Amino acid sequence: MRKILFLGVLYLIFLNPSFGQTTDPSAINLANLNTYLDSIFSNVGKNDPGCAITIIEHGNILVRKNYGMANIENQVPFTHQSVVRMPYSEAREFISIAALLMEKNGILNLNDKVRTYFPDLPDWSESVTLWDLLNHRSGFVDEWATLLLMYNSMSNRFDTEQFLRLLYNQPTPEIEPGKGYMYSNSDFGLLRLIMEKASGKNLPDWIERRLFGPLNMKDTRMQKNSLDIIPNRATFYEGKEGGEYQHAKVQKTSPGGNYFILTTANDLEIWARVVKDPNSEISEAIKILMSNVRQMPGKENHFIIGYTHRIINNQQVEIHEGVNEYSYLIHIPSKGLSLITLWNKYADNFGKVNQAITDYLLQIRPEASALTTFITKPINVPESELSIYTGNYRWKNRVSWEGLNQPRKFSSLFIADGKLMMRYSGNYVIELTPVAKDIFYYIDGEDGFGAQFLFKPEYHNGPLQLTVNFDDGYPSDIMLKDTESAWQPTKKELAEFTGKFYSQHLDYYWKIELNENGKLILKSSNLPDTELEPDGFNQFHYIGESYPGSGYDRWILYNKNEQGTITHLTAWSGRVMHHRFEKQ
Structure with a gap:
């Protein structure tokens, strides 16, 4: 579900004979650029979340523009001073750089073993280093993907002691440590705790003193408490059916989920300059990170610390973004250009809008229509x-x-x-x-x-x-x-899969029963009754929830011994590899 800003009308701007015409044919026509941006955001008004845009050329501000509302309810306009808590994974860049600065200061070494700081971590994690945490190759479970086996909301309270106990009690790694890959919020949650233990400081305070403070990024911070009152803070929204907006649901407070970064477009202007300054310790840290982190599968040229490198029109483009393409900073080194866009809403079109602006800056002409025309007139089909x-x-x-x-x-x-x-x-x-x-x-x-x-x-x-x-x-x-005959067990066969199952890792029980309609039902103390659908031999599918109404796919595979008796089941999904429940 992606809210798209219509770009087709902008084709006329590119056809305007004055487009790009200055004494330097590669220079930017500011009047046309302002018209272009206004056209992109022409449908963003007083009932829409906002966006702040800055375009910098060779260190000089070309454009600053603001659209929409920081708070729709109270009609507060969005400005370059509006403080936005970026969605989540965008914080990887800042946390990773802070870790490099701690190494520079002799506080820790990224080759350190994690058990040096927390010796009660399981024996199988003996070889895991801080670099493995940064690269999502530790083998530790993903905090909330695992906890959603017990709950249906990532907003539940989950304290540091509970987080550490989850890792201490993990019987086997999700992947081979140091070699495999699985995106795990626990990696950055554990990295945060190690950074705090090594420095003796609360990480938000350390980052403020060592990173943001010296750069005079006075409105940028790492979140301490989601309930803190912050001057000029913009409300974060998400869309819903009908085109209306509601407050965003993500309010994680756990170690693996509470490293949000709050910032402003004004502060990102400072960040844009310092990351491209070859003499800054920030750019030095980025070079070290980029030589040690790996690319993320499933995303083209996206590195785990939150950088994407692309070649557009034979020119390098560097994008700072989260895994869901909330891109807040783009560099075009060959032109000395930086694009900053800061939004206060969830949507899947951030990358698309920023791509359109980037194409404009590169003087790439769009197609005559940004949208493909499909047949839409209904017909009757029995x-x-x-x-x-x-x-x-x-x-x-x-x-x-x-x-x-x-x-x-x-x-x-x-x-x-x-x-x-x-x-x-x-x-x-x-x-x-x-x-x-x-x-x-x-x-x-x-x-x-x-x-x-x-x-x-x-x-x-x-x-x-x-x-x-x-x-x-x-x-x-x-x-x-699917053309193969679907596995359709009889009611008698389904009865074999009922029973009580226990997760030693979570110290938690599932109960699976057969209802009067011949359906298997998953029951537990903290989850609503959930129907299990056959999906492959001895395997069942069900829909879990990360927040009420937000469903995702999960599977249960039953395991039998040589005598054909069920001994245990394993639950799995995108970030749960093989969570084991023993039959009682």
Whole structure:
């Protein structure tokens, strides 16, 4: 779900004979640049979250512009002084640099073993270093992905003692330490605790004194308490169906989730200069980091500390962003340009808008229309014909930034009230409107993008392949319909999978029962009753929640001994590799 700012009308600006015309043909026409930016944000008004933009050229400010609201309810305009708590993973850059500064000051060494600081960590972690934490190759469980086996909200309180106990009691690594890869918030949570133990200081205070303070970034800080009152703080929003906004739900307070960075566009102007200053200790730290950190799978040229390197129009472009493409700083070294964009909302189009502005600065002409035109006029298709499209569709060639394991992602198509429905992912269900033979259409009510669903055999007489194309140019999704006979255990066979199961790691029980409708139901003390759906031999799928109403896919695989008796089950998902529950 991606809210897209319409860019097609901007084509006329590029066709204007005055575009880019100055005494230097590569220079920027400021009047046209301002017009361009105003056009991009023309639909951002008094009922929308805001954005602050700065463009710097060779150290000089070219443009400062602000759009939308810092607080919609009280009609507070967004400005360059608005303090924004960036979503989450954007903090990786600042925490990583702070760790390098501690090493420079002799406080710690990134080759140190983690058990040097916390000797009660499990024996299997003996070889794990601080560099392994920075590279997400420690083997420690992801804090909240694991805790969601017990809870359905990442907003629950989880203290340092509980966090450490979770790691102390971990029986086996999620991946091979030092060699594998799994994105784990626990890595940066443990890194934070080590930095505090080594320095003897609370990390937000140390970072303020050693990093932000000397740079005079007076409004930038690491979050101490989510309830702190901060002058000029902007409210952070997210979208919902119907195009309205609501307050963002993410309020993690745990060690693995409480390293948010708050900043302003004004302070990011300082940061933009210092990271490109070859004589600064910040740029020196970045060089060391970039020579020691790895790229993240599933994201093109994205390094784990939050930097993405791309070649656009034969020119290097450096992007500072989180894993969800909340890009707040972009450099074009060949032109001495820096672009700062700071928003107070969640959306998937930050990278797209920043890409459009970057293309403009590089004088890359867009296509005549930014959107692909799809057929949208509905046609009538009887339910009997719709049924050929129903079934489970496996996503092809999926590579996830969460881990190196091949994601098992699928979507289900079914008929409800004579309409073809699709459970796209988690609990996100949409209606597909038939518009032509084997072609369906969907318009997203929240983010405004259109999608075409095209069904055709993968090859002659082969299984149906579903290609989902997006009108905004977002990469297509490709899925293949399952043709193998689905495992459909009888009620008697399902009874074999019932019982009580215990996680020694979490000291927590699951109970799995068979209800009167012949469905397996997962029950536990802190979760709502959840139906388990057969999905592969001895395996079941269910939808978990990270926040109420925010569903995601999880699986349970039962394990049997040589006698065919169930001994345990393993729960797994994107960031849970093999969590074991023993049958009681």
